[in-house]
Amino acid sequence: MIGLPDDSSLTPEQRARIRQEAERALKEAGAFGVFPTPVDQIMRVANVVEIKEDVLSPGFLDKLRKSANTIGGALKSALSKVQGVFHAVAGNVYIDQTLYHAKKTFVRLHEAAHGFLSWQRPIYALVEDCEKAIEPNAAELFDREANVFASEVLFQLDTFRDFAESKPFGIWTPINLAKKFDASLYSSIRQYVSKNSRCCAVIVLNMPQPAIPEGFTAALRRMEPSESFQKMFGRGWLRAQYTPDDKFGALVPLGKRRASGKHSLSMTDMNGDHHECIVEAFSSGQNVFILIHAVKALSASRIILSAA
DSSP, rough: SSOOGGOOOOOOOHHHHHHHHHHHHHTTTTTTTSOOOOHHHHHHHOOOOOOOOOTTTTHOOOOOOOHHHHHHEEEEEESEEEEEEEEEETTTEEEOOSOOOHOOOOOOOOHHHHHHSSTTTTTOOOEEEEEHHHHOOOOOOOHHHHHHHHHHHHHHHHHHHHHHHHSSSSSSHHHHHHTTTOOOOHHHHHHHTOOSSEEEEEEHHHHOOEEESSEEEEEEEEEEEEEHHHHHSTTTTTOOOEEESSGGGGGGTTTTOBBOOOOEEEOOOOTSSSEEEEEEEESSSEEEEEEEEEEEEETTTTTOOOOO
């Protein structure tokens, strides 16, 4: 099956527990209704302190690893370039200062989660987090929990959703709200879709690469559905690569264009029924987002191409 496991693979019970902890952190920090979420106050109630050090320095990381070994604690090592480090015994957090601002905010909250979640803090003496830990498809439950905590705190539980649903449905709504919540476009659009009451989804593509002899290919990074979209369409219609010959790929903005505008196309659900969808694409320069909104069922007598 195309698509990666992500933090939604937490069980409902696990998600409810993390959400409860995020709510507690927001309340203790006096952060509800303060925008963007005051990360320093969240870190304070998590009993962690950010230390401004060069975490990319091998010498510095070696020193931290030796200190963890000295106290006999377990070490969670990064698999690639380190983005954040949590020293559990000292309660210190170290962040890669070269990260762009919104990414740095999320990593700080991810590290704070390791300190705030009472069952996580004793597990490791030292935690090194890389892109593979911060990404939504993090393999370890330990990191998936921290990602969900960071997201729930950043977007203040359902506050982002409530703001968004009071505005017209479309790709520009989460884009415009991202600044208010000090969040990346990627996390804001995912949040917009995942908690939306409408039947919608977003396809996230890597930036298109030129193809020979002409055209482009854009690799699927992930697909985020709303609950109703997942139940109706599943994931079997997804492709690993999109090109201009595909009706979704044809919407990818190229050159200086950032948005496609809204277009109508049809999709076939898992029961074989056809649905009219409004689709629009936006390029952030790092990813292409294709927002899909299923608006109504179509007559079975109409001749319609499937999304596959």
